[in-house]
Amino acid sequence: MKKNSKGAFALVLHAHLPYVLSHGRWPHGTDWLNEAAAETYVPLLSMLNDLAKEGRSPRITVGVTPVLTEQLSHEGLQIEFTAYLKHRLRAAEADQKQFQFTQPNLYRTACFWQAHFETVLSDYNEKYKKDIVGAFRQLQDADQIEIITSGATHGYMPLLSKDASVRAQIKTGVASYKRHYGRAPRGIWLPECAYRPRYAWSSPLNSENHSPEDRAGVEEILAENGIRYFMIDTAMLRGGEPMGTYLARFKMLEELWQQFEDQYTAREEDKTRSPQNIYHVTSGDAIHDPVAVFTRDPETGEQVWSGAIGYPGDPNYLEFHKKQSPGGLRYWRVTGPETDLGHKQPYDRDQIAERIEENAEHFCGLVRKNLMSHYEKHGQPGVVCAPFDAELFGHWWFEGVQWLKVVLTKLADDPDIDLVTCSEYLENFPPRQIITLPEGSWGEGGYHYIWFNQDTEWVWKLIYADEDRMIHLTQLLKNNQDEKLNRMITQAGRELLLLQSSDWPFIISTTHARDYANLRIENHHATFVRLADMSEGYDKTGDLDPDDWQFLLNSETRDALFPDLDVSWFADDNGITG
Numbered sequence: 001m002k003k004n005s006k007g008a009f010a011l012v013l014h015a016h017l018p019y020v021l022s023h024g025r026w027p028h029g030t031d032w033l034n035e036a037a038a039e040t041y042v043p044l045l046s047m048l049n050d051l052a053k054e055g056r057s058p059r060i061t062v063g064v065t066p067v068l069t070e071q072l073s074h075e076g077l078q079i080e081f082t083a084y085l086k087h088r089l090r091a092a093e094a095d096q097k098q099f100q101f102t103q104p105n106l107y108r109t110a111c112f113w114q115a116h117f118e119t120v121l122s123d124y125n126e127k128y129k130k131d132i133v134g135a136f137r138q139l140q141d142a143d144q145i146e147i148i149t150s151g152a153t154h155g156y157m158p159l160l161s162k163d164a165s166v167r168a169q170i171k172t173g174v175a176s177y178k179r180h181y182g183r184a185p186r187g188i189w190l191p192e193c194a195y196r197p198r199y200a201w202s203s204p205l206n207s208e209n210h211s212p213e214d215r216a217g218v219e220e221i222l223a224e225n226g227i228r229y230f231m232i233d234t235a236m237l238r239g240g241e242p243m244g245t246y247l248a249r250f251k252m253l254e255e256l257w258q259q260f261e262d263q264y265t266a267r268e269e270d271k272t273r274s275p276q277n278i279y280h281v282t283s284g285d286a287i288h289d290p291v292a293v294f295t296r297d298p299e300t301g302e303q304v305w306s307g308a309i310g311y312p313g314d315p316n317y318l319e320f321h322k323k324q325s326p327g328g329l330r331y332w333r334v335t336g337p338e339t340d341l342g343h344k345q346p347y348d349r350d351q352i353a354e355r356i357e358e359n360a361e362h363f364c365g366l367v368r369k370n371l372m373s374h375y376e377k378h379g380q381p382g383v384v385c386a387p388f389d390a391e392l393f394g395h396w397w398f399e400g401v402q403w404l405k406v407v408l409t410k411l412a413d414d415p416d417i418d419l420v421t422c423s424e425y426l427e428n429f430p431p432r433q434i435i436t437l438p439e440g441s442w443g444e445g446g447y448h449y450i451w452f453n454q455d456t457e458w459v460w461k462l463i464y465a466d467e468d469r470m471i472h473l474t475q476l477l478k479n480n481q482d483e484k485l486n487r488m489i490t491q492a493g494r495e496l497l498l499l500q501s502s503d504w505p506f507i508i509s510t511t512h513a514r515d516y517a518n519l520r521i522e523n524h525h526a527t528f529v530r531l532a533d534m535s536e537g538y539d540k541t542g543d544l545d546p547d548d549w550q551f552l553l554n555s556e557t558r559d560a561l562f563p564d565l566d567v568s569w570f571a572d573d574n575g576i577t578g
Contacts, residue, residue, distance in 0.1 A: 006416040007371025008383045014189045015390035016065040018503035022558045028516040034084035040394035042120050043401045045135050052144045056412040059419035063189035065150040066176035070561040073133045085121040091327030105346035106331045113329050137181050146421035148187035149177040155500035156451050158196035161464045163216050168569040174225050175564050186423045187229045191502050194441035197283030217283035219291040229292040231387045233442035237273050237295045276374040276382030280434045294385040300366050311359040312397035316351045319344050360406035383425050456505040462525045474571040476539045492531040499524040
């Protein structure tokens, strides 16, 4: 770190997509992964490597979720992604022929698209040897970035009905990380930044019929698995309860909050906590290794996330939603926040560099202002933690990767500010205070509404039933170590993990690709149930129908992830540790 620095900037990018390999291609399926790789993951790798070559270590923290890591390293993606890029190139060439003599602005953009996809294809094949995960690992091994883990399939941990399920999500995520990155992770991105402290929890489904059960705080389970920090939203740091509007929408959600509210009330001192500090977190009497929390800086975050004032809404930037047909390439700019798609104006690359420079300068000014204010007040360097979804940059906001490079360059050259990974800051400035946190997430209203509501209640009924049954399946293996039985139950565990993905209820609630999410939920549940039936029958008789065996083989091929999954991670632990 720089001598006499006044503060640090910790950029955290969360790269995640649900498991889509072998589950459709277009409009929903593998092309989601192809688009993100072409517009975010490969350009991000190239930007980070360029900074390193320029002598400016990017020092960012990158969360690549286990389920995304498994997909990016799958040999089937190499074929899919190469074919996708060649299709994009053909679309750009066809558009050039269409626009060349009639629409010169669009023609220039078509030429740009051709150059862009040629670069991505070359970098993927030549620089990164068709190994995106390996390229991220090389950056970490060279001490340029830090990579953190997440829940195995991005399961929404506060709403999972068993601590065993939370443990299985985390243990699987840690094991996948070790296999792909060659070391143990120090940090984690909690799916949806969703946290639950220790308390007597009742299921939000028919809670009056369920006795409260002591549940471990999420930080306790993180500590068990060697995780030393995670990130939260600002409202959670300051102890604010979720907005009543969202609780009022669904009675069961309100009851779930009331269970915790009885044991935690925001105190005045909570409201003075600073997002520029990091804290140790505890929620009970359990003794565990310290786990720290970084908090999203609200002011800088708003500049990127806000639909009203955020940089991606600049009129000159590329419009995400309007696409050329056929081909699917984009040729229009944002134009204005209220401009409908039919009146979007042509995109002009010549206007972009100036806009990026101005937006980056403004952002860096906010970072500097917040850090200088904190240093003057506390006499110690604070940290501006800026966590974002990685896919925002390049995919949703096409110019975002370029903007990140300018921001990181400016801050690296600032004598008063350090670029740091989260582990680096934690090591140099360990927390001085232990705090408690409320239950919540970074979702709408700060609570669970987006994932648990009238439209998704049926999803949680399936998840909770399968979680109960999975515990029973693990008991079978305690007395029967048969290899076929182990394979059936292990695949059932994979299907349960995939069913638990927070993406499915999120997609249902936001109405985007709802039919696809419904289908995925039904398929993973049905597969789990059949594998469970097969396992229980085989345990009793020792016989397995050839059609059932083929079903297992097909399931293992389709959902081929987490080869080191240990079924014992799903076993009922009969309560909490500590």
